Amino acid sequence: GQQVMQIPQYQHVQEGEDFTTYCNSSTTLSNIQWYKQRPGGHPVFLIQLVKSGEVKKQKRLTFQFGEAKKNSSLHITATQTTDVGTYFCAGYNYGQNFVFGPGTRLSVLP
Amino acid sequence: EAQVTQNPRYLITVTGKKLTVTCSQNMNHEYMSWYRQDPGLGLRQIYYSMNVEVTDKGDVPEGYKVSRKEKRNFPLILESPSPNQTSLYFCASTIDRNNSPLHFGNGTRLTVT
Numbered sequence: 001g002q003q004v005m006q007i008p009q010y011q012h013v014q015e016g017e018d019f020t021t022y023c024n025s026s027t028t029l030s031n032i033q034w035y036k037q038r039p040g041g042h043p044v045f046l047i048q049l050v051k052s053g054e055v056k057k058q059k060r061l062t063f064q065f066g067e068a069k070k071n072s073s074l075h076i077t078a079t080q081t082t083d084v085g086t087y088f089c090a091g092y093n094y095g096q097n098f099v100f101g102p103g104t105r106l107s108v109l110p
Numbered sequence: 111e112a113q114v115t116q117n118p119r120y121l122i123t124v125t126g127k128k129l130t131v132t133c134s135q136n137m138n139h140e141y142m143s144w145y146r147q148d149p150g151l152g153l154r155q156i157y158y159s160m161n162v163e164v165t166d167k168g169d170v171p172e173g174y175k176v177s178r179k180e181k182r183n184f185p186l187i188l189e190s191p192s193p194n195q196t197s198l199y200f201c202a203s204t205i206d207r208n209n210s211p212l213h214f215g216n217g218t219r220l221t222v223t
Contacts, residue, residue, distance in 0.1 A: 001169075006152075009150065030208075030209075031209055033211065033212075035212075041216075042200060042214040042215060042216050042217050043153070043200070043202075043212070043214050044214070045211035045212065045213075048209065048211065050209070088152060088153065090153075090212075092207075092208070092209075094208065097143070097155055097158060097168065097207065098155075098207070098212070099155075099169075100145075100152045100153040100154070101152055102150055102151055102152035103152050
C-alpha cells in the first residue's frame with residue numbers, strides 16, 4: 001500500500017535559523033496536506049497542495065509540491081520558539097484515505 | 111464553536127476491561143476517522159466512516175470496533191484492551207475526505223496495564 005516517509009525525524013535549530021522537512025510518497029498523490037502538532041496538542045491543518053510544482057507561502061512558511069506529485073517540503077525561514085512542534089505531511093490518493101507521514105519534530109533553542 | 115469533542119482525555123485501565131472512547135462533532139461532517147499516534151510511527155488510521163451506518167477498516171483495526179448510528183457521533187470501542195493498545199488516540203472529521211482539512215479532537219491518552 002501507499003507509504004509516506006518524512007525526514008528528518010528530529011531537528012534542533014537555534015532560533016533564527018531556517019528549517020526544512022521533506023515528505024516522500026511511494027505513489028503519486030492527488031494532493032498533500034500539512035499539519036502542525038504542538039507539544040501536548042492535536043494536529044492542526046496548515047495547508048493543502050494540489051497542483052504539480054505548486055508553491056504556497058504562509059508568512060515564514062513555504063510549502064512545495066513536487067513536479068511528479070510524489071514529494072513535498074515545508075520550509076520555515078528564521079524559526080521562532082512558537083514554531084516548536086511536530087510537522088506531519090498527509091498524502092492522499094483519490095478514493096482512498098489520507099496516509100500520514102511519521103512527522104518531523106522541531107525544537108527551537110532560544 | 112465548531113469542534114470535535116473526545117472523552118475522556120486520559121484513561122488508565124486494566125487488560126480485558128471493555129472501554130469506549132466517545133467522539134462527537136458539531137460541523138455536520140459526513141466523514142469521521144480514528145487514529146492512534148505512537149512515537150516514530152505518526153498517525154495510523156484505525157477505522158473510518160463515510161456516513162451513518164457506513165464504517166470501514168483503516169490500517170490498524172485489530173482489537174477495535176466502531177459504530178456510526180448518528181452523523182455526529184463515532185465512538186471507538188475496545189472490547190478487551192491489551193497493553194499494546196496503550197497509545198494516544200485522535201478522532202477527526204471532515205466535510206469531504208477528498209480535499210478538505212481534517213479537524214481533530216484533543217486526543218485521548220490511554221494506558222492499559
